[in-house]
Amino acid sequence: MKPLLEVRELRVEFPTRRGTLRALDDISFAIAPGEILGVVGESGAGKSLTGAAIIGLLEPPGRIAGGEILLDGRRIDDLDADAMRKLRGKQIGAVFQDPLTSLNPLYTVGRQLVETIRTHLPLGAGAARERAIELLRQTGIPAPEARVDQYPHQFSGGMRQRVVIALALAAEPRLIVADEPTTALDVSIQAQIIALLRHLAKEKGAAVMLVTHDMGVIAETCDRVAVMYAGRIAELGPVHEVIHVPAHPYTRGLMGSIPAMDEERERLLQIDGAMPRLNAIPRGCAFNPRCPQVFERCRRERPELMPAGRTQAACWLHAPAAAPVGQEAPR
Amino acid sequence: MLAFILRRLAQAVVVMLTVAFVAFMLFQFVGDPVTNMLGQDATQEQRDALRRDLGLDEPFVVQFGTFVANAARGEFGMSLRQGQKVSTLILERLPATLELSLIAAILALALGIPAGVYAALRRQRRSAQVLMGLSLLGVSLPTFLIGIFLILFFAVLLNWLPSFGRGETVALGRWSTGMLTVDGWKHLILPSITLCVYQLALIMRLVRAEMLEVLRTDFIKFARARGLTNRAVYYGHALKNTLVPVMTITGLQLGGLIAFAIITETVFQWPGMGFLFIQAVQFADIPVMAAYLCLISLIFVVINLVVDLLYFAVDPRLRAERGGH
Amino acid sequence: MDSPVPSDAAAAEPGALARFLDGDVWHSFRRSPVAIVSSVLVLLCVAAALFAPWLAPHDPFDLATLELSDARLPPSWLAEGSPKYLLGTDDQGRDILSALMYGARISLFVALAAVLLSVVLGVALGLLSGFVGGRIDGFIMRVCDVMLSFPAILVALLIDGAGRAMFPDAHEMLAFAVLILAIALTGWVKYARTVRGSTMVERQKEYVQAARVIGVGSGRIMRRHVLPNVLGPVLVLATIDVAQAVIIEATLSFLGVGVPPTSPSLGTLIRIGNDFLFSGEWWITVWPGIMLMVLALSVNLLGDWLRDALNPRLQ
Numbered sequence: 001m002k003p004l005l006e007v008r009e010l011r012v013e014f015p016t017r018r019g020t021l022r023a024l025d026d027i028s029f030a031i032a033p034g035e036i037l038g039v040v041g042e043s044g045a046g047k048s049l050t051g052a053a054i055i056g057l058l059e060p061p062g063r064i065a066g067g068e069i070l071l072d073g074r075r076i077d078d079l080d081a082d083a084m085r086k087l088r089g090k091q092i093g094a095v096f097q098d099p100l101t102s103l104n105p106l107y108t109v110g111r112q113l114v115e116t117i118r119t120h121l122p123l124g125a126g127a128a129r130e131r132a133i134e135l136l137r138q139t140g141i142p143a144p145e146a147r148v149d150q151y152p153h154q155f156s157g158g159m160r161q162r163v164v165i166a167l168a169l170a171a172e173p174r175l176i177v178a179d180e181p182t183t184a185l186d187v188s189i190q191a192q193i194i195a196l197l198r199h200l201a202k203e204k205g206a207a208v209m210l211v212t213h214d215m216g217v218i219a220e221t222c223d224r225v226a227v228m229y230a231g232r233i234a235e236l237g238p239v240h241e242v243i244h245v246p247a248h249p250y251t252r253g254l255m256g257s258i259p260a261m262d263e264e265r266e267r268l269l270q271i272d273g274a275m276p277r278l279n280a281i282p283r284g285c286a287f288n289p290r291c292p293q294v295f296e297r298c299r300r301e302r303p304e305l306m307p308a309g310r311t312q313a314a315c316w317l318h319a320p321a322a323a324p325v326g327q328e329a330p331r
Numbered sequence: 332m333l334a335f336i337l338r339r340l341a342q343a344v345v346v347m348l349t350v351a352f353v354a355f356m357l358f359q360f361v362g363d364p365v366t367n368m369l370g371q372d373a374t375q376e377q378r379d380a381l382r383r384d385l386g387l388d389e390p391f392v393v394q395f396g397t398f399v400a401n402a403a404r405g406e407f408g409m410s411l412r413q414g415q416k417v418s419t420l421i422l423e424r425l426p427a428t429l430e431l432s433l434i435a436a437i438l439a440l441a442l443g444i445p446a447g448v449y450a451a452l453r454r455q456r457r458s459a460q461v462l463m464g465l466s467l468l469g470v471s472l473p474t475f476l477i478g479i480f481l482i483l484f485f486a487v488l489l490n491w492l493p494s495f496g497r498g499e500t501v502a503l504g505r506w507s508t509g510m511l512t513v514d515g516w517k518h519l520i521l522p523s524i525t526l527c528v529y530q531l532a533l534i535m536r537l538v539r540a541e542m543l544e545v546l547r548t549d550f551i552k553f554a555r556a557r558g559l560t561n562r563a564v565y566y567g568h569a570l571k572n573t574l575v576p577v578m579t580i581t582g583l584q585l586g587g588l589i590a591f592a593i594i595t596e597t598v599f600q601w602p603g604m605g606f607l608f609i610q611a612v613q614f615a616d617i618p619v620m621a622a623y624l625c626l627i628s629l630i631f632v633v634i635n636l637v638v639d640l641l642y643f644a645v646d647p648r649l650r651a652e653r654g655g656h
Numbered sequence: 657m658d659s660p661v662p663s664d665a666a667a668a669e670p671g672a673l674a675r676f677l678d679g680d681v682w683h684s685f686r687r688s689p690v691a692i693v694s695s696v697l698v699l700l701c702v703a704a705a706l707f708a709p710w711l712a713p714h715d716p717f718d719l720a721t722l723e724l725s726d727a728r729l730p731p732s733w734l735a736e737g738s739p740k741y742l743l744g745t746d747d748q749g750r751d752i753l754s755a756l757m758y759g760a761r762i763s764l765f766v767a768l769a770a771v772l773l774s775v776v777l778g779v780a781l782g783l784l785s786g787f788v789g790g791r792i793d794g795f796i797m798r799v800c801d802v803m804l805s806f807p808a809i810l811v812a813l814l815i816d817g818a819g820r821a822m823f824p825d826a827h828e829m830l831a832f833a834v835l836i837l838a839i840a841l842t843g844w845v846k847y848a849r850t851v852r853g854s855t856m857v858e859r860q861k862e863y864v865q866a867a868r869v870i871g872v873g874s875g876r877i878m879r880r881h882v883l884p885n886v887l888g889p890v891l892v893l894a895t896i897d898v899a900q901a902v903i904i905e906a907t908l909s910f911l912g913v914g915v916p917p918t919s920p921s922l923g924t925l926i927r928i929g930n931d932f933l934f935s936g937e938w939w940i941t942v943w944p945g946i947m948l949m950v951l952a953l954s955v956n957l958l959g960d961w962l963r964d965a966l967n968p969r970l971q
Contacts, residue, residue: 115563487936
């Protein structure tokens with residue numbers, strides 16, 4: 001199926017007075033309509049930046065320094081501000097982390113919805129209001145006719161996030177970028193929001209990019225997952241494969257550090273060290289100082305994403321030529 | 332909502348009582364209260380009579396109570412310097428100060444808010460930076476200096492505008508206004524500009540700072556992410572959210588105009604309460620000082636209350652004490 | 657540009673000065689023309705004020721050296737001016753330039769003393785309020801609220817006025833003390849609030865609670881942990897406060913209720929000169945006015961820049 005969103009070798013840089021920091025280094029992935037791609041990684045790995053770059057809301061001095069972003073086959077990374085603005089909301093919807101601060105506290109929910117709707121769709125005030133109520137209903141808010149005239153502070157956290165999603169969907173975008181949409185919510189509410197996102201993708205055919213640091217959410221929601229590390233993608237593949245048969249040592253470390261309810265394990269696996277700061281990324285593979293299976297090539301050359309079993313991993317262990325060590329690493 | 336109002340009223344009363352207390356202390360312990368009330372030229376008989384009347388042998392609390400009761404009626408005795416009743420003096424000069432302050436307030440708001448918005452939205456532009464530089468000048472220049480320079484330029488050098496007094500005034504009942512004559516307006520120009528500069532600069536800086544803060548918030552980011560037009564984002568969302576907190580602060584500041592008028596009135600010999608107050612300070616005219624203090628506090632307290640109510644009316648978060656889920 | 661060196665390069669810990677010079681503050685200072693110009697101006701004013709007795713060409717207070725025949729001379733580059741008196745003379749024959757320098761001296765002295773007192777008072781009360789909490793905190797905050805609703809100039813005028821009434825024949829030192837106290841009392845609230853806020857934040861932290869459990873005294877905790885954190889904001893506030901104090905003092909002196917007439921500050925000079933505006937002798941008031949303006953403006957600029965430089969969110 002033709003992908004809706006394609007990111008090719010995206011590079012995002014931050015010029016600082018001490019030199020240029022490369023925050024995203026040759027990121028490539030694609031999302032098809034109706035598919036949910038999870039983007040997971042530690043804080044600072046570049047997940048949110050990827051989302052921001054796609055929406056065109058990179059905070060200066062950050063800028064796109066290379067690569068392409070294509071929506072439905074057309075480039076969007078080089079559009080001017082006004083063209084980009086038209087895309088936002090209409091083609092690309094965004095959901096951010098904190099529902100508490102995502103809504104303007106001084107306006108009713110309905111007014112904010114109607115405003116968004118009328119910005120993108122040629123509807124009159126009455127029709128827009130009807131649509132707003134319908135959106136609230138679709139995102140699972142009870143009694144939407146009454147609640148449409150309420151203020152954000154009158155909603156609970158979970159409800160507010162639904163309003164945010166309703167706002168993101170107001171103009172029926174085909175791509176949704178959700179940046180940590182459930183992090184600020186209770187676990188029980190998380191489940192509802194996740195279900196809502198899945199529904200959106202499957203029923204409406206939207207392509208969803210779900211950014212989070214929570215592997216549990218990824219496991220429940222996504223079709224494919226990209227694991228990011230230090231501004232690069234370490235592994236990319238179907239979620240089931242990445243979780244159960246991870247090919248990249250970093251991903252293995254991530255999976256091993258999650259306590260499992262149904263297994264006995266004596267100690268949680270820990271990866272020594274910490275993700276490098278942007279101004280101190282090692283030569284070759286970014287993970288090499290911490291990798292339990294590092295060898296000479298890792299320190300010299302930087303690996304691209306290459307096929308590794310049923311996923312792709314940026315790791316020399318899976319190089320086409322025979323690797324010096326076996327593929328199955330001890331757990 | 333009612334509870335809120337009552338609470339603020341109670342606070343206001345506390346503040347007024349505190350101020351009354353300070354004024355009372357001034358009266359009693361700074362200088363001689365009998366002299367304060369009767370003036371310098373009273374006879375010994377009059378003094379003794381007053382001493383008894385005032386109950387100066389009464390306990391402290393009783394004296395304070397009497398003072399408050401008197402103050403509430405506007406009775407502060409006689410001015411030590413001018414030999415007239417304090418209340419008469421103040422009432423005579425009230426219109427002059429209020430008119431001047433009003434014009435200055437309008438100027439400060441009408442110029443300051445748009446300038447601040449512009450400086451925030453176009454912050455990279457040269458013109459915005461010039462504006463900010465000017466605003467810094469505005470808060471760095473003492474008011475009296477501004478007045479002097481204006482006088483030097485427009486009155487002495489160019490001789491376009493008058494430099495002292497109110498000019499021709501028209502009496503409307505007990506209120507004398509300078510706004511009904513051209514001459515009165517001419518006299519208003521320089522003093523009101525002088526008075527408004529500091530406030531204008533402050534308001535501009537405040538609006539700019541607040542707007543820049545608001546522009547950084549998540550909901551603005553989200554508004555942009557939804558593809559709202561720049562106009563909607565800046566003027567619909569950012570501006571409204573900026574003005575709400577700004578409004579309270581500027582309200583309080585504008586109350587300060589009345590106090591700043593002290594300086595402006597002195598430079599321009601404007602016959603207002605401020606000028607009266609300065610003369611009182613120079614001559615240790617306690618009754619006038621005390622009366623001015625109480626009146627100013629009353630004005631501030633009222634402005635405070637109004638601003639609070641306004642905030643209440645504008646910010647929905649405060650209104651919904653019983654908002655439903 | 658990829659930096660290949662991993663972050664575990666452990667060089668010897670550089671000294672405080674070296675760290676400062678490498679730090680962001682110094683760097684943005686060097687880059688900012690505003691900061692450089694304003695600090696140069698401030699330094700010039702301070703130098704002129706500090707070294708007035710040695711730098712000033714004349715002593716305006718030595719009555720013996722005054723010559724009435726030299727009174728009311730315009731600045732030296734105008735006709736009728738004299739090169740002996742660069743900026744002109746006043747009605748008593750005093751050299752304006754020298755009077756300026758001595759005046760700046762008085763102005764700065766009062767302003768700095770007032771701000772110092774203000775900071776000490778405000779920080780102390782803030783620490784107390786934040787650390788002890790409870791009734792004391794409530795009381796102090798109430799006082800702050802009340803004081804904040806009154807403009808500084810009014811507070812200063814009242815205290816000064818009350819002081820004058822209480823001590824009508826005050827000795828010069830006492831008059832200065834009252835003035836400094838009056839100005840100090842207008843400014844302490846902001847320090848108290850800032851410090852209180854930081855104190856309360858620190859107080860909640862676990863290491864403070866741990867320290868208290870093992871018996872470390874509150875004073876020590878406050879000194880070692882809270883104070884360093886608040887020094888930055890306090891410094892910014894104090895810098896801007898100095899400009900404000902200079903202006904308040906000048907205003908009070910202009911109004912005739914500031915420094916005693918025997919020690920004229922810039923405000924006093926402006927007041928004196930004001931009487932001569934209409935007779936065309938503008939220099940008597942304009943030069944002190946410009947000096948005051950330059951002083952206040954450059955301190956304000958410096959403080960403004962400092963605030964932006966120390967604000968982590970603007971980086």
